Amino acid sequence: MRTQDPKDRIKNFNEVALGLTDEEAVKEAKRCLKCRKASCVAGCPVGIDIPAFIEYIIKGDFKKSLEKIREKNSLPAVCGRVCPQEDQCEKSCVLAKKKAPVGIGDLERFVADWELENSPQSIVNSPQIKKGQSRDCKVAVIGSGPAGLTCAGELARMGYDTTIFESLHKPGGVLIYGIPEFRLPKNIVETDVRFVESLSVKIEVNFLTGRTGTIDELKKEGFRAFFIGIGAGLPYFLGVPGENLNGVYSANEFLTRTNLMKSYLFPEYDTPIKVGKTVAVIGAGNVAMDSARSALRLGAKEVYIIYRRTEVEMPARIDEIHRAKEEGIKFELLTHPVKFFGDENGWVKEAELMRNSLGEPDSSGRPRPVPIKSSEFRMKFDTVVCAIGQGPNPLLPKTLPALKLNEDGNIIADEKGMTSIEGVFAGGDIVTGAATVISAMGAGKLAAQSIDRYLRG
Numbered sequence: 001m002r003t004q005d006p007k008d009r010i011k012n013f014n015e016v017a018l019g020l021t022d023e024e025a026v027k028e029a030k031r032c033l034k035c036r037k038a039s040c041v042a043g044c045p046v047g048i049d050i051p052a053f054i055e056y057i058i059k060g061d062f063k064k065s066l067e068k069i070r071e072k073n074s075l076p077a078v079c080g081r082v083c084p085q086e087d088q089c090e091k092s093c094v095l096a097k098k099k100a101p102v103g104i105g106d107l108e109r110f111v112a113d114w115e116l117e118n119s120p121q122s123i124v125n126s127p128q129i130k131k132g133q134s135r136d137c138k139v140a141v142i143g144s145g146p147a148g149l150t151c152a153g154e155l156a157r158m159g160y161d162t163t164i165f166e167s168l169h170k171p172g173g174v175l176i177y178g179i180p181e182f183r184l185p186k187n188i189v190e191t192d193v194r195f196v197e198s199l200s201v202k203i204e205v206n207f208l209t210g211r212t213g214t215i216d217e218l219k220k221e222g223f224r225a226f227f228i229g230i231g232a233g234l235p236y237f238l239g240v241p242g243e244n245l246n247g248v249y250s251a252n253e254f255l256t257r258t259n260l261m262k263s264y265l266f267p268e269y270d271t272p273i274k275v276g277k278t279v280a281v282i283g284a285g286n287v288a289m290d291s292a293r294s295a296l297r298l299g300a301k302e303v304y305i306i307y308r309r310t311e312v313e314m315p316a317r318i319d320e321i322h323r324a325k326e327e328g329i330k331f332e333l334l335t336h337p338v339k340f341f342g343d344e345n346g347w348v349k350e351a352e353l354m355r356n357s358l359g360e361p362d363s364s365g366r367p368r369p370v371p372i373k374s375s376e377f378r379m380k381f382d383t384v385v386c387a388i389g390q391g392p393n394p395l396l397p398k399t400l401p402a403l404k405l406n407e408d409g410n411i412i413a414d415e416k417g418m419t420s421i422e423g424v425f426a427g428g429d430i431v432t433g434a435a436t437v438i439s440a441m442g443a444g445k446l447a448a449q450s451i452d453r454y455l456r457g
Contacts, residue, residue: 001106006326010296013181013264016323017081022060025110028103029057035094040104043092045442046150048072050089050104057107063119066111074153074199075146075192075441077116078175080109081184083438084317116191135159137455140223142209142396145173146437147229147428147444149196154448156199160455163223164201167208170260173231174429175437177260178252180290182297183320186259210396215424225423225451228411229444232429234393237386238282242340247276247348251287251387258294276382277301280351282337283387284314289321291385292329300383303329308336308356308369334358336369338376340384350380392430400424408433417447418454425451 002018003009009016020028032054040050048069056065069076085091085105093101137160141152144166155162170176172189197203207213215226235250237243254273257263263273275298281291284307292303305324307314310333314321325331332353339352355375358367392409404412404420410431417425427443429435 001103003323006323006328009182010293010327013297015185016182019113020106020110022062022114025057025062025107026060029054029107031095032058032102033094039092039094040089040102043089044072045088045438046072046445048089048108053111054102054104054107057111062111062114066115069108069111070195073441074150074196075437076108077112077188078146078184078192079438079441080105080107080112081188082175082179084436086318088438112188112191116188135161135455137161137225138163138221138223139225139227139451139455140165140215140218141227141229142215143167143173143229143231143428143430144171144193144203145229145231145428145440146175147231147440147447148173148227149193150441150444151227151229151427151448151451152201152444153196153199154445155451156196156201158448158452160452162201164203165207165209165213165218166203166205167212167230168260169205171203171205173229174233177256178287178290180255180259180294181264182293183290208395210399214399225455226425227417227444227447227451228396228419228424228426228430229428229440229447230393230396230430231440232390232392232434234391235386236389236391238337238388240337240339242342242348243386245340245342245348246346247274247382248340248384248386251281251283251291251385252390254291254385255287255294258298264294264298273298274383275300278381279303279383279385280306280337280379280381281385281387282306283389284309284316284321285387285389286316286320287390288385288387289316289324289329291387293324293327295383295385296327296329304379304381305329305331306335306337306351306353307331307333309358309366310334313366332379334369336371337384347382348384349382350378351384352376352378390434416450417443418450423454425454 038051053065053068089104090101095101139160139162141148141164144164152162175189235252257273261271262269266272279295279300334356337351341350343349355372356369359370362368411426413426413431417427425447427447428440
């Protein structure tokens with residue numbers, strides 16, 4: 001897929017990947033071998049009929065192609081951009097064994113974008129979506145991220161009176177606050193949210209469940225089942241001296257300020273963000289790449305990824321690593337910070353770092369980083385972003401004493417999404433820990449089916 005030139009894109013927050021033309025999409029679709037046993041479908045967490053939607057592209061019927069996707073997936077424009085297809089459907093493509101797999105993600109994005117450009121009204125007027133008989137039964141979905149939106153959409157299709165309760169002022173969860181505009185434009189998220197709303201899902205924003213109202217209070221309002229999909233929004237920190245200095249951000253704060261609160265458009269928008277000339281981003285997942293690339297666009301002259309392992313072990317998508325390199329992000333590998341130093345005003349100015357070697361695999365299956373004795377060295381930074389992961393926010397679970405949690409604070413749910421409280425289901429990052437958008441969607445879909453079975457006895 002064509003992209004903005006790196007020299008141009010580091011100066012703006014416009015989308016980097018430019019999409020496919022009609023001709024490019026049809027040409028790519030024709031590479032599909034139309035396998036009798038489509039292994040790509042098995043690789044999709046929400047079970048999209050991939051050969052069928054690709055066949056419609058070959059025929060030039062892009063509207064039908066999108067309708068086929070939406071039978072299983074309410075967020076095609078989002079998934080086409082941020083799902084790790086290379087580890088899922090495309091990895092299972094037969095062509096991947098000898099050459100490049102069919103660009104399934106690019107094609108999914110293409111048909112979603114085609115609708116937005118050519119038939120925007122059909123987003124909220126989809127006769128192909130067959131809804132079940134209306135049931136006089138209220139279901140509450142807590143959180144409007146990918147798991148919550150998917151669960152709510154599936155329940156609404158089944159005929160349930162479904163309401164999403166979202167703590168922030170805009171729905172979308174991590175899609176709206178966590179992923180930068182240049183990778184996932186907010187109008188794209190809003191488009192997919194509008195589609196879910198068109199299924200008769202109600203969305204109540206500025207409702208922090210556990211504070212604004214509790215699940216017990218919602219039960220009194222007539223809600224009979226609940227899905228908790230609040231994600232993993234509590235940042236992890238390094239626990240090293242100097243981490244509380246000014247100029248040291250969690251990735252959650254850094255990206256929320258930049259994305260949801262549009263700091264990059266300050267003073268047109270109210271929230272400023274201070275980014276210095278030399279930025280260190282600790283970590284190497286997608287969140288770290290998003291933070292590093294955002295810092296560059298916010299005016300930093302040099303941005304470093306500080307990672308304790310090698311590039312082989314990086315959890316970020318290959319495309320995101322490649323694009324970060326194209327944009328001039330520097331990689332300081334086999335390195336971890338042990339201390340930060342500040343100036344007389346309490347602002348970070350320098351980091352003490354330590355070299356690592358790789359040892360035996362740890363619980364993640366990757367080689368464990370082993371500090372090399374007497375390998376300390378220093379680098380000057382005036383901004384640091386900690387992107388080493390995030391965990392479950394304890395606010396909601398604390399209001400439910402009967403809710404069982406694991407040692408990390410994640411909600412324990414069985415294979416069907418049922419928690420230790422009858423009628424309360426959970427899925428996505430709040431159960432698994434931080435994972436992918438599409439896996440959260442798969443959990444939301446599974447939970448909707450389980451809620452349906454529960455409510456029907």
